């Protein structure tokens with residue numbers, strides 16, 4: 001049977017194409033050295049998402065060391081760290097996208113509003129409506145702009161006031177003014193930045209509480225990137241946004257909190273973004289942020 005979020009957000013499971021920051025294996029190995037100090041993880045009151053001793057293996061390879069952290073509601077949390085350190089893996093645990101990866105095995109807990117999302121009775125499709133996802137490469141359907149946004153609602157036969165809801169989602173994604181006269185045209189005709197905002201509108205139409213973004217601007221030009229960054233700040237008024245980025249300036253600009261993963265899938269530090277960028281507790285975090293590796 002078809003489902004809305006499973007279909008609307010179905011990712012291309014692809015090998016990581018981390019392009020802008022190519023990390024040589026030597027520097028990754030360096031990053032692990034001397035990183036044995038206990039992580040510094042700031043506690044968050046009433047986290048909307050909370051990991052407790054969460055680990056992930058791909059077959060025999062451990063991609064995440066036990067991660068315990070809480071993510072604050074209606075703020076932007078950035079996840080940074082060198083390529084291959086488990087950022088996307090962690091993000092994909094939050095809405096169970098890793099279920100779609102055969103080799104992936106999760107242990108520990110991942111709670112959304114107090115409920116472990118890996119409990120048997122949790123429906124991953126319904127979960128992905130509440131925790132939407134936007135990928136590095138914009139992936140609109142080969143359908144009209146209108147149908148890209150309406151698709152999930154139509155599949156669920158949830159079509160009351162459909163026009164209004166499509167309009168609202170497009171407005172919320174800061175795209176309405178640019179497309180309102182061409183709603184019947186293909187989403188694939190839009191520019192890359194517009195396509196990414198269309199994908200954000202598609203996630204918003206499902207009425208999520210959390211929006212996960214995996215390098216949402218790394219395939220875009222600077223103007224389109226800036227629009228996405230502005231949009232992320234606006235979205236945090238209503239949604240919890242968790243964004244993976246390898247662009248440290250971007251993390252510093254757009255996020256309230258920052259989590260730093262280092263080599264071996266270890267969460268080393270999680271704190272207010274200003275603290276992480278101005279006065280991190282860990283030397284390895286400072287070295288990473290100042291560009292000494294990664």
Ligand code: ADP
Nearest residue numbers: 016058063082083084085086087088089101103
């Ligand atoms: P990041 O997002 O920080 O670049 P990832 O979460 O993509 O890191 O990857 C963490 C580790 O898990 C890497 O060693 C990567 O090769 C491995 N990995 C990621 N996805 C898969 C997969 N589908 N199958 C096997 N190994 C994977």
